[in-house]
Amino acid sequence: MLMIKTFTSNSSVNHLHQQPESCDSELIEESVSAFYESLKPELNKLIRNPSEEAIQRILAYSQRK
Amino acid sequence: MKTPMKLQLNSDQDLVKLYLNGDESVLEELLRRHKSKIYTSIYLLVKDQYLAEDIFQDAFIKVINTLRSGRYNEEGKFLPWVLRIAHNLVIDYFRKERRTPVITSSDGTDVLGMLQLNEESAEDRLLREQTHADLRTMIHLLPDEQKEVLIMRHYADLSFKEIADLTEVSINTALGRMRYALSNLRKMMKVKEVT
Numbered sequence: 001m002l003m004i005k006t007f008t009s010n011s012s013v014n015h016l017h018q019q020p021e022s023c024d025s026e027l028i029e030e031s032v033s034a035f036y037e038s039l040k041p042e043l044n045k046l047i048r049n050p051s052e053e054a055i056q057r058i059l060a061y062s063q064r065k
Numbered sequence: 066m067k068t069p070m071k072l073q074l075n076s077d078q079d080l081v082k083l084y085l086n087g088d089e090s091v092l093e094e095l096l097r098r099h100k101s102k103i104y105t106s107i108y109l110l111v112k113d114q115y116l117a118e119d120i121f122q123d124a125f126i127k128v129i130n131t132l133r134s135g136r137y138n139e140e141g142k143f144l145p146w147v148l149r150i151a152h153n154l155v156i157d158y159f160r161k162e163r164r165t166p167v168i169t170s171s172d173g174t175d176v177l178g179m180l181q182l183n184e185e186s187a188e189d190r191l192l193r194e195q196t197h198a199d200l201r202t203m204i205h206l207l208p209d210e211q212k213e214v215l216i217m218r219h220y221a222d223l224s225f226k227e228i229a230d231l232t233e234v235s236i237n238t239a240l241g242r243m244r245y246a247l248s249n250l251r252k253m254m255k256v257k258e259v260t
Binding site: 029032035036039040042043045046047048049050051054055057058059061062063065 | 109122129251
């Protein structure tokens with residue numbers, strides 16, 4: 001009797017459809033993901049904040065409204 | 066900008082409800098929580114500190130007006146909603162700019178940035194500025210749709226589902242754009258290392 005093996009596909013394509021909120025490393029290819037991890041500290045150095053004056057103007061506008 | 070400890074434990078949605086009930090102090094907490102994500106996202110798209118501040122302020126004025134008019138949809142998340150408003154203002158700016166002459170400095174140097182006073186040596190500062198400028202330039206060389214996804218994912222901390230909704234594409238397309246953005250940045254860095 002011929003035996004047929006069955007299995008549940010665990011390809012990344014199916015995985016994407018099932019768990020769209022999975023973490024980056026599961027969703028992006030491993031090498032790109034590794035590169036992203038190494039780049040994150042440099043990308044983080046570009047983070048900036050608005051001036052305190054801009055914040056105060058927004059708060060003042062809100063109080064006037 | 067200091068906000069009471071108890072507010073820091075509330076979700077964005079709770080804070081919006083408190084704001085709608087007249088508690089002005091919660092706006093400070095919302096700004097403290099999200100200002101760098103929103104501002105950096107705008108800044109990296111427009112490349113100008115003062116323009117980014119104007120757009121940041123305009124975005125929050127729209128936020129305040131919408132909340133006060135009762136048109137805010139509570140089902141949506143606060144941060145993606147504000148980013149959508151900011152994103153639309155950036156698009157409006159570039160549409161208007163296309164109709165006006167562009168004035169840029171000859172070498173693209175951030176003159177105002179150079180005037181910032183701090184304690185590090187001039188040499189260290191120049192090196193740091195150069196490294197940051199290189200990475201900023203590389204991000205700007207990315208195609209717009211890849212740049213947007215990278216900024217929204219990394220700086221605004223949005224999920225791919227939220228990015229997909231905001232940019233009106235599928236999750237797979239948003240993911241693909243992120244992959245291409247990273248891949249292109251890696252190529253650009255390799256080229257820079259060689260030269």
